[in-house]
Amino acid sequence: MSAYTFYPGCAMESNAKAYYTSLMAVAKPLGINLEEIEDWNCCGATEYVGMNLIPAYSLIARNLALAAKMGNKTVLSPCSACYLNLAKADHYMTERPALGEKVNEALAAGGLHYQPGSLDIRHLLDVLINDIGLDNLKAKVVRPLKGLRVAPYMGCMVPRPDYNNRWSDAEHPVELVEVLQAIGAEVVDFPGAATCCGGHMTQIGPETAFELIRRLISSAERSQADIMVTVCPMCQVNVDAYQGETNRHFGTNYQMPIVFFTQLVGLALGFPPDKLGFGTEITSTEKALARIGVDIPKPTEDTPHKQAGLPMPSCLRKNAKGKVQHAEKEAA
Amino acid sequence: MPTMTDEQVRAHLTHEEDLSLLHEVSMKTAGVSRLEMCIQCGSCGGSCPSGMDMDHTPRMVFAMLRAGMRDEVLQSNTPWVCVSCYHCVVRCPQNVHITDVMYTLKAMAIREKKYRDVAAPEFAETFVEMVEKYGRSYEFGLATRHYLKHAPLRMVGMAAMGLGMLRKGRMSMKPRTIKGMDQLTAILNKAKEMELT
Known part of the structure; x- marks a missing residue:
């Protein structure tokens, strides 16, 4: 077993829970032992750093300080944006000592300290390839994904800017291709592999984002991919959840599913789809997985409304529930 | 010119x-x-x-x-x-x-309040406000406030997707709060006194 200090990031407990579920499933058989950072906080995504520099880096550095206390040098992040933010803070606090000093002055107000350069920040995909190894992965495959045509979507923030020279290429990285080939999938040529999904532009400038999403999906379609595979929660949400809006914007009718690479690794290792977060996609994976004889689970009846208790008056809660049931009927 | x-x-x-x-x-x-x-x-x-x-x-x-x-x-x-x-x-x-x-x-x-379009800066400000309040990002609160204020019409087209995210448990209506909020607040308050120049 290789042990890692684990920084999940906010998306893993919300929109990317399929990533979290599937990672937790495959970690044990692959020999990845994850120790979550106690009481970690948000990395600030791409928002905080565009508002106020020292607080933004202090927010990130609180996680680094807490991680350093765990006594394991290697921090593993599955989210591309979190990975980059943690790596960037560590890198810039070293490159610009004035930044490191100011951030540590702020950390001291919370009784913390971080020595820049004392941790190795690594992405899950890097760990899978370089620590676990492709041969090891291959040896554990019990259900090769033969016949499934996948577009390997690596995105931006993992291969770039790559402060520590960890990746094969900034614009044409091969790591995800290698993992998908190791689990027996048919990897298609995908020129959009390391291009942008639009990031937060789906929120603040949707037309810019829709165009980038359209390019990605049409590129995957041209290569006759059944499914896109990602390493990043932001990419997954943009291509999956905003595909409907993108279709309406362009008058297209794309139905290109996108899942996390850990979900396909999990299938290849023999896990059933419901243990890997399948069924939580907005754009259905049903047709794609049928090609390898896998049925995806039906959505659960258990709505979050029942568990959470809405922070709004009961009359509104009733309405909201009615709409959910209506949407379910439509979907059925 | x-x-x-x-x-x-x-x-x-x-x-x-x-x-x-x-x-x-x-x-x-x-x-x-x-x-x-x-x-x-x-x-x-x-x-x-x-x-x-x-x-x-x-x-x-x-x-x-x-x-x-x-x-x-x-x-x-x-x-x-x-x-x-x-x-x-x-x-x-x-x-x-x-x-x-x-x-x-x-x-x-x-x-310096120089930007022309307020939607993007306010999205960043709302995101940061949520993180400073809870220590984690709070997508539901962020999305509802942002769209209600800046793109109410867009919400109509997004309703089905939003409900899908809720129904599939990919978005929670309740924020998650970290235990060390006092510590984080102390760090951020101190950080706000400083600038890199």
Whole structure:
């Protein structure tokens, strides 16, 4: 077993829970032992750093300080944006000592300290390839994904800017291709592999984002991919959840599913789809997985409304529930 | 382009010698920005996937900084349209930290209230407000407040997707709060007293 200090990031407990579920499933058989950072906080995504520099880096550095206390040098992040933010803070606090000093002055107000350069920040995909190894992965495959045509979507923030020279290429990285080939999938040529999904532009400038999403999906379609595979929660949400809006914007009718690479690794290792977060996609994976004889689970009846208790008056809660049931009927 | 008198052109040239704005932006950027090393080759704009939606390409913004055009730069939509893809960063022959310079320009535009379109800065402000309150991002609160204020009509087309995210448990109506909020608040309050200059 290789042990890692684990920084999940906010998306893993919300929109990317399929990533979290599937990672937790495959970690044990692959020999990845994850120790979550106690009481970690948000990395600030791409928002905080565009508002106020020292607080933004202090927010990130609180996680680094807490991680350093765990006594394991290697921090593993599955989210591309979190990975980059943690790596960037560590890198810039070293490159610009004035930044490191100011951030540590702020950390001291919370009784913390971080020595820049004392941790190795690594992405899950890097760990899978370089620590676990492709041969090891291959040896554990019990259900090769033969016949499934996948577009390997690596995105931006993992291969770039790559402060520590960890990746094969900034614009044409091969790591995800290698993992998908190791689990027996048919990897298609995908020129959009390391291009942008639009990031937060789906929120603040949707037309810019829709165009980038359209390019990605049409590129995957041209290569006759059944499914896109990602390493990043932001990419997954943009291509999956905003595909409907993108279709309406362009008058297209794309139905290109996108899942996390850990979900396909999990299938290849023999896990059933419901243990890997399948069924939580907005754009259905049903047709794609049928090609390898896998049925995806039906959505659960258990709505979050029942568990959470809405922070709004009961009359509104009733309405909201009615709409959910209506949407379910439509979907059925 | 407006016509200029000889005097105005000369005054502009003199002004161009003043590199204080360029220097200010560079020093306010995390890391060693290398902004001063830009050779105006245009690799950044040529590599930019959202460049077509920008008022000015990154190369032009850097020239404007050199020319001391503070208001024009801080009013430009360029840093707001930047998607943080780092294509320009890995292609820049001078290793300018272009994406980080864009973050600095956004922060300066917010501080000086120079930006034109309020939706993007307010999205960032709301995101940060939630993180400062809970220690984690709170998508449901962020999305509802942002769309209600800035894109209420868009909510109609997004309702089915939003409900799908809720139904599939991919979005929670309740925020998660970290235990160490007092500690985080103390750190951030101290950090807000400081600037990188």
